[in-house]
Amino acid sequence: MARRSGEHAVVLGAGIGGLLAARVLTDFYDRVTLVERDPLDGDGPRRGVPQGFHAHALLPRGLQAIEELFPGLSAEMAAGGAVPYEMIADIRMIMGGHEFARTPTGARGVSATRPFLEDHVRRRARALDRLTVADRTQVTGVVTGPGRVAGVRVAGAGGERELAADLVVDAMGRGGRTLAWLDEMGFDRPEEETVRVEVAYSTWYLRIPGQALNGDRMIIIGTHPGHLKGAALCAVEGDRWLVTLCGSAGVRPPDDPEGFFSWLDEAAPADVARAVRQGEPLGGIGTVRVPTSVRRRYERLDRFPEGLLVVGDAVCNFNPIYGQGMTIGALGALALRDCLRDGTDDLARRHFAAAAAVLDPAWRMSTGADLALREAGERRTPGSRLLDGYLRRMQRVAGRDPEVAVAFSRVSGLYDPPSALMRPAVLWKVLRG
Ligand SMILES: Cc1cc2nc3c(=O)[nH]c(=O)nc-3n(C[C@H](O)[C@H](O)[C@H](O)COP(=O)(O)OP(=O)(O)OC[C@H]3O[C@@H](n4cnc5c(N)ncnc54)[C@H](O)[C@@H]3O)c2cc1C
Known part of the structure; x- marks a missing residue:
């Protein structure tokens, strides 16, 4: 163990943020319990992560961070059928209407669906001796002591029970419960910054022969002012292509096959649109909408309960078209590890400051681009x-x-x-x- 911080830590939510936080905590706590309300025995999209059906690129920087916590994960994913690529040599990138020059960067990633990635990370997490995964278990409340969180209440097959903990980490994504708990405990809520993005996705899985797309591993067509129709095509495990149409600033992509093809005719190069038309559909078209990006400024609070931290989307969720969320979650997990290496004194203040430093550049870039897209000024x-x-x-x-x-x-x-x-x-x- 790196440095003992306590006996028991509980992480709420087994998304990417929760899995990585739990992995970090196993270095510092004797026992870590990861609580998740979904059943975790399947390997497909699940209810708590509806975005998992859609394009979910983990940036190479994010993969590098996850590899620090789970060495060898990319090789395991590639062995399972994920598609290795090098940024930007293997990616056809069209941004602002311009197709980027192709060149090696040394930044390598693996392209896969979100459920596949999560399944691989979860398997590695489950193999950790100190970690227990309690799935099909809903977080119902928090147990408090004077000025601190002392555990959580959860409800599962055996009814409701309390889990006492030295540290509770809220990784419940956009619907994280910390705001309500701060109200209950008489603490201030953090300031919230909200940017209206009104992004909508339509996604279809297809089998497209490799040659039809010139051996590319990914094709990214970004939206830009005046052109609010984009698309992301990713070669993923199972010899499939995941094709996501993305509409920005209120433009909604269609969910019927003919509309899907017409969108690509308009937004994508002709050879790409043609290849998709020739593809063999594997199931139906799914849709999702994201109205806003929200950042909660925990780092600006003067007081915060001891024994509680917040990570991942529960702190900040981005416009998904920039593919930053999971990478920021992974970098946040490394930042948490570095904070714990310095002990638990003043942990919340140090953790939120470190998380903010990770978030700042990504938030500035994505919200700057979002405001430019709206052109409302x-x-x-x-x-x-x-x-x-x-x-x-x-x-x-x-x-x-x-x-x-x-x-x-x-x-x-x-x-x-x-x-x-x-x-x-x-x-x-x-x-x-
Ligand atoms: C449409 C869309 C596309 C995206 N595309 C990308 C992309 O290409 N690349 C990228 O990096 N990021 C992408 N993201 C962002 C990415 O999905 C998130 O950043 C990431 O999932 C955050 O992880 P998390 O663990 O913080 O939260 P989540 O993944 O949301 O996980 C939260 C977990 O908490 C559980 N939970 C919630 N409430 C309770 C409760 N009461 N009790 C028990 N469990 C509970 C949920 O079931 C879930 O498992 C996308 C997001 C969306 C919406």
Whole structure:
């Protein structure tokens, strides 16, 4: 054990955020219980994670972070049929209407569905001696002591019971319960920043012969101002293609086959649209809508109950089209590990500050792009307009300049900080056009 922090920790929610937090806590607590209301014996999409049916790319940076916690996971996934790729050599990326130059970056990932990824992470988590998974178990409340959380109440097959804990971690996603618990305990709620995104997805799984898509592993067609119809095509396990149409700022993709094909005719290169038309559908088309991105500013609170932390989407959820959520969750888990290495004194304040440092660049990038997409200009400043102009120009130059394409991809892939977009060599190329 790295440094003992306590006897028992309980993690609420076995999504990606919860699984990784639980893994980290096994290094510091004698016992860790992971509570999840869904049954976890299947390997398909489940009720608590409805987004799992849709395109769910784990950025290479996120995979790298997960590998720190579960070494060898990518190889296991690839052996199970996930599709290895290198950013951006194997990805056809069309951003701002410009197709990026193809070039190796050394950033490697594996393309798979969300249930497949979750299943592989969960298997590794279940193999940990200190970890117990309690599925089919609903979190119903919190057990409190003076100024602190001392455990949780859960309801499962055996009825309701209390789990005493030194630390409780809320990883229940967008519907996390901490806000209600703060009210009950007389603590302030964090400030909330909300950005209206009105994103809608329609997803279809198809079998498409590899050659029809020129051996590409992923095709990403981003939305941009004036063009609110995008798409993501990912080769995934089971020799399938997962095709997700994405509409931004209130534009909704169709859920019928003819409408699906017509959207691609409009949004995608002709050869891609043709290949999908020739594909063999595997089931029906599923849809999902995401109205807002929300960030809760826990790091700005003066007081927070001891014995409680919040991680993952329960702190901040992003517009999904940028594919950042799971990577931020994984980087957040590493940040939590680093905080625990320094002990448990003042843990909540240190944890939320570290999580905010991980979130800041991703939140700024994605909300900046969202506000630009709406063009309503409500909350846009002259600085953000200048940055949008620069990024649009950068996407154009990335069409023929591999160095600029790599710089853009590494920043949007959360490898490099946004300041890398302004490196003199890149800045010069972009300004020269
Ligand atoms: C449409 C869509 C597409 C996305 N695409 C991407 C992508 O391409 N790449 C990416 O990185 N991210 C993507 N995301 C974001 C990603 O899904 C989230 O960031 C990630 O799932 C967050 O993980 P989490 O563990 O915090 O929460 P979740 O995955 O939401 O997990 C929360 C868990 O808590 C459980 N739970 C909730 N309430 C209770 C309760 N009362 N008792 C017990 N258990 C409970 C739920 O069943 C669930 O298992 C997408 C999101 C959406 C909506």
